[in-house]
Structures are given as structure tokens and as C-alpha cells.
Amino acid sequence: MAKLTLPAQELMFSGHSACPGCGAALAMRLLLKGLGPRTVVSVPACCWTVIATPYPTTALGVAMMDNPIEATGASISGIRAALDAMGEKDVTVVGFAGDGGTADIGIQALSGMLERRTNALYVMYDNEAYMNTGVQRSGETPLGAWTTTTPVEGHEHGKIEAKKDMMAIVLAHHPVYAATLNPSFPEDFERKVEKAKAMSGPRFFDIFAPCSTGWRFDAQKTIAIGRLATDTGVFPLYEVENGRYHVTRKVGSLKPVEEYLHAQGRFRHLTPANIAAVGAQVRDGWEKLLTFESESLVAPTPSAAPTAPPATRA
């Protein structure tokens, strides 16, 4: 057998109830490969609660707790406190929530968990809408995208607001580590998982999770669309370690954003002017990111590090 470039262990089981080709399912599979069996996962209401729990079975080979959609951050602070009280030091505590449950409904609990410096990893799997309830727009739905609540009919042309920058919001809390991950780049994904696992303190992942059902593409294209997202600059891969930025996939010249948009039914209605607006926004974000990287290489910017390094606690 050719050498495996990813850990062989499978802690997400077959037989789960994600749609065929689900990016969020692959995200969980890759995440648990790297984290291993000494892991507790807290999942709020989202596609993943349905994926994992056709009663009375579980799709996870690790302990999983189901929690209310607004409470993921609070729940992992509590789980960590309980494990600490029990003397279990080697367990990785993970919150695994959707974009709606993170960027909108659960943002206060996430902020609280980061501010308390909970020793846990918070994962937002980003399928850019409320998918489990049938594709409603969230704060993470990108500009121009069709959802059932940002329709394309009459004078309405999809979402008119831009995507919320969750990485920036999280970084304002000075986590020890925050990174963007994309299952289309599994080796980069796994390296970040292993890195985060070895650290302690508040950590955050923004995982890109293409959803053929809500984004309107054929299921076999999940990986290809993920790859395009990164190579067009729509979803750059980077990590921020104690304030220092590092772009982990250097894209010499970005592919035209059309290649990404035209591959999905949710952007089908966009006019050339709309596409140009998206393209300008994407290039702007990419250039800012490169600037952050070169500046933080010299020294962490004052805003990127808290004045006193905080002690890690539950």
C-alpha cells in the first residue's frame, strides 16, 4: 500500500445520515483522525446532530454531548471544568457547531469561552447557511448568495450583506491559535489539527464545508469546489499563532472568482457587475491577509497580543 498521508484511524463511522458528498461529514472525519479517541465533542442543533444520532446509534467513536444551539461555548467551558475536577488532563474538548450556531445564535457563548480562556478547541464548520432547517441565510452566507430567505425573484437578488468575518472576531479575543481549514486540502487540515491538539488554551477552527444541497451543485464536486474556494481567494488557508499570521497555502496568482461562483447554483443569477463586486472584495481580503502576515512576521502587532499573557483556566 502506498503510504497514507493521513492518520489511518477512523473515529467517524459509516452509516451516518449526512447527504451524499457532505463537506461537513468529511470535516468531522478528518478532524477526529487527528484528534484521536481521547476527545469529547459537544454538538449543538445543526446538521451534525442529525448526522450523528439516528437513535439509538452514534456516528462518533468518541464521547459526544448534544447541547442547545446557543450554548456550545458555555458547554465546552463546563465540560473542561468537569474533566479538570476529575483529574482527566489528556482529553481534548471540542465544540463542533455550524455557522448559524456560531456566528449568530451562539456568538455570546463563544465569546465567553474565549474570554474565560477555556482550554478547548471551538470548531465552526461553515456551510454558509442554516442547512439543517432548509437553507436559511446566516451571518456567514456570502454576498449575493441565494438562500430561501434571500430569494432571487422580482427585485430580490440573493443576500445583500457581506459575510461576517468570524476569524477577525475570534482573533480580537487573542486565542492561542486560530486557523482556517478546508477538507479539500487534507494534509494541511491534518497538520493544523495536530498542532492545535498539542496546545492548551482557547483555540478556534473555521472549517470550510461545501454543502451540495444548499449550494446547489452535484455532490461529486464537493472537493473541487473547496479547492476553488481557496485558489480563488474566497477561503484563504491561514493560521494565527499568538498573533502571528501565516498563510499556509500561498496562491501565487488567484484564479478568477467566476470559476468558483459559476460552479454553484446559488450564485447562478449574479450579473457581471455583481461578480466584479465579489471579486473586488475577495482581492481586498487576500491583500489584507498578506499584509497582516508580513507585518506580524516582524513583530506581533500591539492589538494582537494581550498586555499580560493570560493564564489558561476553565
Next chain:
Amino acid sequence: MIEIRFHGRGGQGAVLASEMLSQAAFIDGKVPQSFPFFGVERRGAPVTAFFRVDDHLIQIRTSITQPDIVVVLDPGLLKVIPVADGLRPGGLMLVNSRRPPAEIEAPPGARRATVDASRIALAHGLGSKTMPVVNTVILGALARASGVVSLEAISAAIEKYAPAKPAQNRDAAIEGYGAVRTIDPTTSPVPPVPKVPHPLPPLPEGPIASRPTTSIHTSSWRTLTPVIHLAHCTKCNFCWKFCPDDAIGFDDQGFPVIKLDYCKGCGICAEECPPKTIEMISED
């Protein structure tokens, strides 16, 4: 009263078919009822919808266990779901299939009908090859094979309520009306379908689920099946890396093997295979 049970897959429009049929029955001046079975409506997963129609108000609200008509939107479901369960004697089974109705297994005494709805839907630009949207073709075929609604009513209902491409959907239904083939039970008796019991799993004690989902076979979600032509396989493991269902393992020589009990047929492995040596094949 006539009771119809629809069996389809998430994405094929079984629930919508039952709703549009209701609208058509209204147009015909009848009293219809339509509702889906509440379950996992993931793309490809088996879904069920119910339809009743009568000349006066229908009081009953339960799901349909003894249908007069069973409509099967995907031929692959015949092998995995006991679709004919409870079909009344002399009832009708209408299946989307390329095959002639005589080749469809049905309970003794049942009338059988087939229509190649996938081909017709694609010809009218409805859905994709992996998931043709066959619901309106099936409704046309149903109008002809059952007489439950008129072609005029079903065409009008589709034009008004199809969520997209109303004209194409209407034309597809009219073509389905013309293309359906039926067979009478008296001309050739067919072997009865053995009843498949669906056992309910025993409930565990307390709110803790400890049994893995591997006890659930998701093969019934699949419309296309990956076949790996090993002669060109370079053992790069790309298929294994990207499968969201962990449905690829390895044989003792290190070649990838599809776990057919779990593969949902998404086609990612075929798409990502660098030497393109995985082919997606239709099982019908």
C-alpha cells in the same frame, strides 16, 4: 376514497408530487389530502409521501398502510424498501423504470405500470444525470394509468405549482402520460414479493446512544455505484482520503475497496481519482 403512497428519494420531488396531485384533484372538484412521512429528507435518502382523495371531506389523518396505488419514483428502491407492503388486492404499482411492466415484481393480482421517467425528465432538462427530477413525468403517467385525475387538471396544477420550469414540467408530464405502459394481472401472474420485516431496534436504557451507526446501511441512498478498475489504480489513496462516508477500505494488497453497504454514491471518489479509474455505474 383512493389512497396513494409515493416512494422516492430526497431530491426527486416525491413530496411535491403528492402536493401537486392534490392541487390537480382540487381542480377536478374532489377533496384531496397530502402529507409527507417525517424523516431524514437528505438528498438520495428514501422518502415517503401520502395522498388521499375522495368526493367528500376526509376525516382520517393517519399514514397510509394499505394503499390502492403505490408510486415508485426510483427503480433502485424496489430492492431496498418493501414498497408494495399492504397494497390492496387489484391495486396498482407504478414504477419509474426502463423495463416493461411484466418484469416488475408485484404482489399477486396487482396491476403494474412502468414509465421511463428518468429519460423523459432529462430530455426536458429536469434535474441532473445523478438525480433526475422525475416527479412531474410520474404524475402524467399516474393520471393515465389510474384515472385518479385528468390530464388537463394535472397539467394545470403543474404549470401553476412547479417551483421551476413550469412549461418543461408540464410537457414532461404530458410525455409521461403518453409513454406509460401497463399490464393486467390476469395476463401473467407474477411471484409475490416476500414481506421484509422492519424490526424496530430495542431502546437502550437512558438517553445514551452507544451503538455505532455502522448498524445502518446507507446503500439504499445510492443511485450510482462506484466501480474501481484496478488495472489503472496507482494506490494513491485519494478516493479514501475524500470519502465523507468512510466507505472505502483496502484489500490485503493495498488496493481500495468500496464498502457497498455504506457508499451513498456521491461520486467524489470517481471525480477525484487522478487516473480516472473509478466509474459511476447505474444499478437499474
